[in-house]
Amino acid sequence: MREYRPPTEPFLNEIYADDTLLVLDKPSGLLSVPGRAPEHADSLASRVQQRYPGAMTVHRLDMDTSGLIVMARHPIAHRQLSALFQQRRVEKTYYAEVWGEPAKDAGEIDLPLICDWPNRPRQKVDFEVGKPSLTHWEKVASAGHTSLIRLTPVTGRSHQLRVHMAAIGHPILGDPFYAQAQALAAAPRLLLHAASLSFAHPASDAPLQFHCAPDTDLFRLCAEHQL
Numbered sequence: 001m002r003e004y005r006p007p008t009e010p011f012l013n014e015i016y017a018d019d020t021l022l023v024l025d026k027p028s029g030l031l032s033v034p035g036r037a038p039e040h041a042d043s044l045a046s047r048v049q050q051r052y053p054g055a056m057t058v059h060r061l062d063m064d065t066s067g068l069i070v071m072a073r074h075p076i077a078h079r080q081l082s083a084l085f086q087q088r089r090v091e092k093t094y095y096a097e098v099w100g101e102p103a104k105d106a107g108e109i110d111l112p113l114i115c116d117w118p119n120r121p122r123q124k125v126d127f128e129v130g131k132p133s134l135t136h137w138e139k140v141a142s143a144g145h146t147s148l149i150r151l152t153p154v155t156g157r158s159h160q161l162r163v164h165m166a167a168i169g170h171p172i173l174g175d176p177f178y179a180q181a182q183a184l185a186a187a188p189r190l191l192l193h194a195a196s197l198s199f200a201h202p203a204s205d206a207p208l209q210f211h212c213a214p215d216t217d218l219f220r221l222c223a224e225h226q227l
Helices: 044-051 075-086 160-167 181-185 220-224
Strands: 014-017 021-026 066-072 091-099 106-110 113-115 123-125 134-143 146-153 192-200 207-211
Touching (some): 014 207, 021 044, 044 066, 091 181, 091 220, 106 160, 134 160, 134 220
Parallel strands (some): 066 192
Antiparallel strands (some): 014 021, 091 146, 091 192
């Protein structure tokens, strides 16, 4: 078990706020919600609730993943936003820098996933009892031994993008669970970032679009292509 040392600067990075919802940029290394152990109490949700009492979690990102998260300001908004996610009416885009270069320019990964209980929180592909999991991907650029991939998850399984990319032979750089030694050593953290969210505002039905660029000091190929 890795020692939990969440980043504290900035303590909270707000992208958008109104009376219905919040959009935050979560840093890598911070839990989305508190863990069970006392030392895991610090999280994006607990930080948000210090500023916005009553704010509620709608969805999560892995601790190692950075990027956009939506939270609800009250129970009605929570039900409405949760329904949007459940009905797949939220468009999500991620960027990942991965090991190797895919032979094709784009494709989809349709592999069922389930928790690998003896090794949790790891997940695994299981064709007998795994839950349907679908990811669309597109190669943006390649350089040397690495590539920049745009990922669009259709489903939202735990570790879905990480397991799917590893399963096709292109693990995400810096992934402590699924990357082989070279890919793990190629980055100081998991190079997976939730870059954009699009959905209809639950109160007004107005279209909302949010974009948050990854840390270009780490995502080198993103910086070169101004993403």
